[in-house]
Amino acid sequence: MYSKKNLDRQARTGMVSRRDFLKTAAAAGIVASGAGALAVPAFGAGPEDAPKRGGHFRLGLSRGSTTDTLDPAKFADVFMQSVGFAIHNYLTELTEDGELVGELAESWEPAPDATRWVFHLRKGVTFHNGKSLTAADVVASFNHHRGENSQSAAKGIVDPIASIETDGPHTVIFNLKSANADFPAITSDYHMAILPEKGGEIDPDSGIGCGGYILQNLEPGVEAVVTRNPDYWKSDRAWFDKITFLAITDTAARTNALRTGQIDAMDRVDLKTVNLLKMDPNLEVNSVDSDQIYYFPMDTQAAPFNDNNVRLALKHAVDREDLVERVLKGYGRVGNDHPIGASYRYFADLPQRQYDPDKARHYLKKAGMDSLTVDLSTSSAVFTGAVDAAVLFKEHAAQAGININVRREPADGYWDNIWRKRPWCMSYSSPRATADWFFSQYYSADAAWNDTNWKNQRFNELLVAARAELDEDKRAGMYAEMQRLIHDDGGSVAPAFSAYVSAARTNVGHGRIAMNRDMDGNRIAERWWFKD
Structure with a gap:
């Protein structure tokens, strides 16, 4: 019996050709992972390690600039990437195990020659302003990065799209200039956030998304504050009540803030002092x-x-x-x-x-x-x-x-x-x-x-x-x-x-840490929790 996970593994390792992958997947009725396929964190053996709701999580990050903006086209470093993944959702996402699964896309399938991809959207998802997710939001969000005059950092990966159309309120069709069997992967890029459309366009600086957290404040180069979205469609994500992202570019200051309890986790540990952090019983060093x-x-x-x-x-x-x-x-x-x-x-x-x-x-x-x-x-x-x-x-x-x-x-x-x-x-x-x-x-x-x-x-x-x-x-x-x-x-x-070498206080819980990007694929806000 074929499963998408086995087919993905065979395709990645060359055990099956791309043509055979598409034919076998179609024959087996496998198009993409649905809501139930999201990876479950590898919780510890005891109940004290299981995820819990609540708490104010303070994250110290090594980057951040006074020129930071809420426009996803201009996200450049771990600070805005992490904020972006907190407040937004994407068509697809990479799990902790590196598997591509659906996020706002419930499923997808290609035409036989991979020049046309049809994405079926998840129903019942709402933006922070109360608007329901529709195919028009996806079209407008992608078009924000396209076009001859686009200054988006993602322009290069969306240029292969010839046109985008809809088939009803929950189906989006991407027509490509040439075949691309890898196309679904690019929809997980941190620039490709889905925002609500109005009049065929998005307001890229609104900060309105449909992610696990709602933006309360952004002070570029200093901090961003978000609170948990009570209507988030993922029941097994977004555990904290509140998160403050702090730009602490000085490594010594960031390390001192962690050791003194001013923050709960930090990225980019100073490798000169990593052994000292490992000796602190209140801290955990993670290397991926x-x-x-x-x-x-x-x-x-x-x-x-x-x-x-x-x-x-x-x-x-x-x-x-x-x-x-x-x-x-x-x-x-x-x-x-x-x-x-x-x-x-x-x-x-x-x-x-x-x-x-x-x-x-x-x-x-x-x-x-x-x-x-x-x-x-x-x-x-x-x-x-x-x-x-x-x-x-x-x-x-x-x-x-x-x-x-x-x-x-x-x-x-x-x-x-x-x-x-x-x-x-x-x-x-x-x-x-x-x-x-x-x-x-x-x-x-x-x-x-x-x-x-x-x-x-x-x-x-x-x-x-x-x-x-x-x-x-x-x-x-x-x-x-x-x-x-x-x-x-x-x-x-x-x-x-x-x-990737990061550190956190020992009361912070997490599952397997992703290796595709720093800070758990930049999804630390959604995936981590307080143990007590």
């Missing part, structure tokens, strides 16, 4: 392996990074193992200058690039240089230890005749004023559900988050072709070639994948 990537994007259209020989020199000038050991304290693994980690279905195990100062000098000479001096912008806003990583890179690169001027930038405003503005800086990215999703958002020539300004014609041709390719072997080959192109020609030095 992930494909979160730390990288150094270069503007490939700006000198000297417009010469690939310079890019290759820098890629050979960093000691990845040393960085993982000294900066990440072993809470991570080496990267290979492309963003697709081992958990991705189409991961290509390319030869690992090594630290080689002589080879770095070789590429500098090919660029017509005996030495190189470049500025590198960094900030604690990128990740805890980012400044240390930049300084360590400087030490490594000096052995190759490369002088890196490390510029420490203010945490507040880094993502608006530095990232994608300076020729060379530091960044990070959480993993995505599919390789196509990541490539479309960061590497497509016109992607809003193409932070290397990389425009590779062959890559863009493959990106479009791979979406429409239903032959599993051919598609795997295309994704392998795309990873090689980024590895050999792309504009990022990507030396490490990092674990």
Whole structure:
């Protein structure tokens, strides 16, 4: 007997082709997971570990900016992502186990060639303003990210949509420009929140959603306050009465707030002091392996990074193992200058690039240089230890005749004023559900988050072709070639994948913690609770 979970697992591991997956699923009547398929947290053995309603949860987060906005198209970091998942719902969601299930979509099915997807909406869902969810809300919410003049960070992943139509109040039909068997996954993206429509449009700054919490206040760069939605349709989620999200960008201040009981949980533990936190009987440290990537994007259209020989020199000038050991304290693994980690279905195990100062000098000479001096912008806003990583890179690169001027930038405003503005800086990215999703958002020539300004014609041709390719072997080959192109020609030095390391007070309960994004897939507000 076939189950969707078994079919999903077989498809992810290549045990069944995409064509066979679609045919088998259709024959078995399997279209998507319904309300009862939401993952149940792995509660402890005793009743004291079971979820309980109530309490004021205070969450300290490492990011947050005075430019933060309620517009989902502009959500950029863990602060607004976490607020967004608290107040909004999405068509689909990734469970703690990484399975794609329905949220506002009760079910979905593709046309045989995967160019048309029909989503059936859950009935009885209401927005915080009392309006009932309809297909028109979904159309307006998606259209907010589409169009030639869209500035949405999700524009790259919705560009493949040719048109959206409705069939009654609870059915939405997405017509795609080409086949995409992975399309349902992108509807779980944190930008794709469903808001109520009026006159065919949404008010992106209203803060009105249909999630487990209702927005009470947002002070950008400082805090957001939400209270539990008494009419939330999920009976097994949204346990707290009230949540305050606090932007505490200074790691020491955030850690002190946790240890003194001013907050109940925090993200991005300082790995230099993680062992001290582990010794505190009132605290619990959580480490989750992930494909979160730390990288150094270069503007490939700006000198000297417009010469690939310079890019290759820098890629050979960093000691990845040393960085993982000294900066990440072993809470991570080496990267290979492309963003697709081992958990991705189409991961290509390319030869690992090594630290080689002589080879770095070789590429500098090919660029017509005996030495190189470049500025590198960094900030604690990128990740805890980012400044240390930049300084360590400087030490490594000096052995190759490369002088890196490390510029420490203010945490507040880094993502608006530095990232994608300076020729060379530091960044990070959480993993995505599919390789196509990541490539479309960061590497497509016109992607809003193409932070290397990389425009590779062959890559863009493959990106479009791979979406429409239903032959599993051919598609795997295309994704392998795309990873090689980024590895050999792309504009990022990507030396490490990092674990998610957070901490909470011991009276905070949770189930299995998701690895797809920081802070339990950014759904900590909905999934966690107080034990007593």
